[in-house]
Amino acid sequence: QVQLVESGGGLVQAGGSLRLSCAASGRTFSLYNVGWFRQAPGKEREFVAAINWSGDNTYYADSVKGRFTISRDNAKNAVYLQMNSLKPEDTAVYYCVANRVATILPVARAYDNWGQGTQVTVSS
Numbered sequence: 001q002v003q004l005v006e007s008g009g010g011l012v013q014a015g016g017s018l019r020l021s022c023a024a025s026g027r028t029f030s031l032y033n034v035g036w037f038r039q040a041p042g043k044e045r046e047f048v049a050a051i052n053w054s055g056d057n058t059y060y061a062d063s064v065k066g067r068f069t070i071s072r073d074n075a076k077n078a079v080y081l082q083m084n085s086l087k088p089e090d091t092a093v094y095y096c097v098a099n100r101v102a103t104i105l106p107v108a109r110a111y112d113n114w115g116q117g118t119q120v121t122v123s124s
Helices: none
Strands: 004-007 010-013 018-024 033-039 046-051 058-060 068-073 078-083 092-099 118-123
Touching (some): 018 092, 033 068, 033 078, 046 068, 046 078
Parallel strands (some): 010 118
Antiparallel strands (some): 004 018, 018 078, 033 046, 033 092, 068 078, 092 118
């Protein structure tokens, strides 16, 4: 198990940028795939992006492809989500997730480690 703590959320105008960070505890973080989900009020939790344990394979939701970039630094036990060209529909609580399965998957049930979330609000 790893403990995940997100940071970097906030209020930004449409078209702006934010960088979310996720700090992980545990000596085996480099063995985990990690990713981000988000949940807007009244909506189901939605996959955003994921990166495999070695950092050489990424997967994005169509809604964020070309605007968001996921990356990781295993030496720092950290994962990042760079969000550019933000839209009001990106407003949500963003969750950092992790698992140790063979492939990265865009479904919430595949992840057994979740952070508490960080709020991102994009104003129009």
